[in-house]
Amino acid sequence: MKLADLAQQRQDYSYAFLDAHAKRELRRRxxxxxxxxxxxVPYASRELPIARGWGTGGLQVTLSLVGPESVxxxxxxxxxxxxxAANLRRFITTMSGAKTTIDTLQxxxxxxxxxxxxxxxxxxxxxxLQVPDPEPLRGVTADMSKAHQLHADADxxxxxxxxxxxxxxxxxxxxxxSYPSLVNGRYIISPSPIPRWDTPKLHQAAHLTLLSAGRExxxxxxxxxxxxxxxxxxxxxxxxxxxxxxxxxxxGVQNKFMNELPQEDGTSQYELSDSGYANKLADTAQSGATxxxxxxxxxxxxYLKPPVIPPI
Amino acid sequence: MLDTSSRPLSPRFEPPxxxxxxxxxxxxxxxxxxxxxQAVADVDVEAYPGEVLGxxxxxxxGKSSVLRLxxxxxxxxxxTYLLNTPVxxxxxxxxxxxxxxxxxxxxNIGVVYQNPHLGxxxxxxxxxxIAERLLLTGERTFxxxxxxxxxxxxxxxxxLNRMDDPPRVLSGGMQQRVQLAKAxxxxxxxxxxxxxxxxxxVSVQALVLDTLKRLQRERHMTIILVxxxxxxxxxxxxxxxxxxxxxxxxxxxxxxxxxxxxxxxxQQLVHAKL
Amino acid sequence: xxxLEATLLTKRFYIDHLQREIEVFSNLSFSLExxxxxxxxxxxxxxxxxxxxxxxxxxxxxxxxxxxxxALGVIDLANAADVDIALLRRQEMGFVTQFLRPxxxxxxxxxxxxxxxxxxxxxxxxLEQARQMLYSFGLKEALWSAYPTTFSGGEQQKVNLSRxxxxxxxxxxxxxxxxxxxAAxxxxxxxxxxxxxxxxVAMIGVFHHPEDIQHLIDSEIRLTASQEExxxxxx
Numbered sequence: 126m127k128l129a130d131l132a133q134q135r136q137d138y139s140y141a142f143l144d145a146h147a148k149r150e151l152r153r154r155x156x157x158x159x160x161x162x163x164x165x166v167p168y169a170s171r172e173l174p175i176a177r178g179w180g181t182g183g184l185q186v187t188l189s190l191v192g193p194e195s196v197x198x199x200x201x202x203x204x205x206x207x208x209x210a211a212n213l214r215r216f217i218t219t220m221s222g223a224k225t226t227i228d229t230l231q232x233x234x235x236x237x238x239x240x241x242x243x244x245x246x247x248x249x250x251x252x253x254l255q256v257p258d259p260e261p262l263r264g265v266t267a268d269m270s271k272a273h274q275l276h277a278d279a280d281x282x283x284x285x286x287x288x289x290x291x292x293x294x295x296x297x298x299x300x301x302x303s304y305p306s307l308v309n310g311r312y313i314i315s316p317s318p319i320p321r322w323d324t325p326k327l328h329q330a331a332h333l334t335l336l337s338a339g340r341e342x343x344x345x346x347x348x349x350x351x352x353x354x355x356x357x358x359x360x361x362x363x364x365x366x367x368x369x370x371x372x373x374x375x376x377g378v379q380n381k382f383m384n385e386l387p388q389e390d391g392t393s394q395y396e397l398s399d400s401g402y403a404n405k406l407a408d409t410a411q412s413g414a415t416x417x418x419x420x421x422x423x424x425x426x427x428y429l430k431p432p433v434i435p436p437i
Numbered sequence: 438m439l440d441t442s443s444r445p446l447s448p449r450f451e452p453p454x455x456x457x458x459x460x461x462x463x464x465x466x467x468x469x470x471x472x473x474x475q476a477v478a479d480v481d482v483e484a485y486p487g488e489v490l491g492x493x494x495x496x497x498x499g500k501s502s503v504l505r506l507x508x509x510x511x512x513x514x515x516x517t518y519l520l521n522t523p524v525x526x527x528x529x530x531x532x533x534x535x536x537x538x539x540x541x542x543x544x545n546i547g548v549v550y551q552n553p554h555l556g557x558x559x560x561x562x563x564x565x566x567i568a569e570r571l572l573l574t575g576e577r578t579f580x581x582x583x584x585x586x587x588x589x590x591x592x593x594x595x596x597l598n599r600m601d602d603p604p605r606v607l608s609g610g611m612q613q614r615v616q617l618a619k620a621x622x623x624x625x626x627x628x629x630x631x632x633x634x635x636x637x638x639v640s641v642q643a644l645v646l647d648t649l650k651r652l653q654r655e656r657h658m659t660i661i662l663v664x665x666x667x668x669x670x671x672x673x674x675x676x677x678x679x680x681x682x683x684x685x686x687x688x689x690x691x692x693x694x695x696x697x698x699x700x701x702x703x704q705q706l707v708h709a710k711l
Numbered sequence: 712x713x714x715l716e717a718t719l720l721t722k723r724f725y726i727d728h729l730q731r732e733i734e735v736f737s738n739l740s741f742s743l744e745x746x747x748x749x750x751x752x753x754x755x756x757x758x759x760x761x762x763x764x765x766x767x768x769x770x771x772x773x774x775x776x777x778x779x780x781x782a783l784g785v786i787d788l789a790n791a792a793d794v795d796i797a798l799l800r801r802q803e804m805g806f807v808t809q810f811l812r813p814x815x816x817x818x819x820x821x822x823x824x825x826x827x828x829x830x831x832x833x834x835x836x837x838l839e840q841a842r843q844m845l846y847s848f849g850l851k852e853a854l855w856s857a858y859p860t861t862f863s864g865g866e867q868q869k870v871n872l873s874r875x876x877x878x879x880x881x882x883x884x885x886x887x888x889x890x891x892x893x894a895a896x897x898x899x900x901x902x903x904x905x906x907x908x909x910x911x912v913a914m915i916g917v918f919h920h921p922e923d924i925q926h927l928i929d930s931e932i933r934l935t936a937s938q939e940e941x942x943x944x945x946x
Contacts, residue, residue, distance in 0.1 A: 450790050451787070451792055
């Protein structure tokens, strides 16, 4: 008798790796998250063949939504070609037979770590953001059941207090990424560690955004055309990163989110963080509409206001 | 052993005739038990507008428990609690749900604790501690928060050049002033003071008491003051309730309690401390 | 009815740890009209001060009544609610002793003005009246804004009397206010008291040297020393 006779017959995994029950649970959770914008829905985060903390939250959402006809784009910090993004992309397509793209506008599902693309996403598209820490109140209380109660009561005074303290000490809001934002006038979310530059893109977006934390086992959503406002005092407006004058070294573009490349001589060069957008510009010099125009003006006029240094 | 059966009853006075306004605080039949300890047993608290009511007793007498009930920090096992404001008139505050109770607490009650760690965020700015009260009510204009913090801090005679220092670097007396400013920020109808000057230097204590006295006189505020220090009580309180083992053993005008105590326990307490 | 009418007023102290009662005075009846000045006389220990304290309710009368014809209605001082007594103390009844209770960081002027503010007057106006009062009692103007905690005994007395006699009262209880006063201050006090009497304030007082205010006295209540134990309650 050979060893192979004793072993079980080789079986394929379930479609899209997760079993049917897991996918059903996730879809129900996603529906609930969409029904209560910004509310963190707990779910039974499954084991995956990648480690927690490497995008398992986003991956489970993607796997529960993907189909053979899907077109998937995966980015990591804006780049399609990072190891992490490539791994996730290969795993998703192997398990589902979905096609892939690096064109933001061609994707039906766009899974991202820490960026929202520069081109305005369209109705029907789904943006899946990987979230390390879903709880915006973590800085306010270490007790998560207390945080739960604060959300329930919309008791966000302490979040505002953090901003007050920043203004008193630094005369500006200093939170760089995960800028706390109020969704649909009700729940404050951490929009995952996207830069402040990307936060306004969630406001009244045509696409669906799903945010999922695999390790923390919670997901939440910003449905299409939902109000999202970063926390800001009436007299001290929220500001995105100031990258005025930063020019992409390969495309010559300005007023998009840039990566800074320090040079040996102490100066810096800059390149577009959104590599798919950069490729598009390089190949065809044509792209879709962008959230910020060439002058850096945001597409919802009046949403972003000029900076104010508050007197203290 | 004291023979309590033969002692004269505490005098029972007539109900108020000249004071026609109803009490602003009316808590009736308060009971609170912690495990096997009956911390508060059948306590009534009434305070009239602009009055300072003192509650004295030794440690474990239940006086601080009463204050926590009045601050809506804890639920009474039984009893009713009315605050006679236009909005809350006739509403038993113990019957409110958690959300509404918190709202009522924020809008109507200020508190100063003996331990500033209970009342303050020690690592935030002092002004932020005050601003937080306004933030809880939905104030979202930074300049307004600054102005309110400035006003409250100067009312409690705190030096404004230190308004953005965190309480942890301040002296005990200054920390109590920050607590007081925070308590007053929303102009509460009721101010609760839990041993506000205990642990301070005698000279600092006198200054804080003086601020409280001045405030009370100028703002005509209703204050309920818990202290084991009869000197503090004498300085601030108009009337006093004496508590022991969770019960009120005697109440009266402050000078009457201190100089002609009727109850055996009060006599002991007064003679021990004076 | 008279301003004050005491009927069978009795005060006994019950000292619990001694398990015994001490009688101070018993079954006192007297009355007092507006503008009348009654001297409480009697030997030391006869309960003169205790009578004043019972009327002010620092002491709780054991039995009897003390009907007071307040501007708000007739009320029995022996049995009135604490808050009613507190109201009368703010508005109608004053108690004058020889001792000042100064507080740190409160100026002489503020200390004198406080009773007016407690009665509902605005600070500005109260301070103006306080200045006049301190002036009439002869406190050096340089001291008005100073803190009486540092004052001499004589200076404190001037502040004390100014504070005690500034607010309009229907009834003043005077507990040896002239004791150890210098001649000038005693003079100012006499003037102030006759002024108040002329305004219709009723006064009832204990004086070590009644000759100081002889011309003001309308009648006298004499207490006889009765400080004796009236029996053991238990034991």
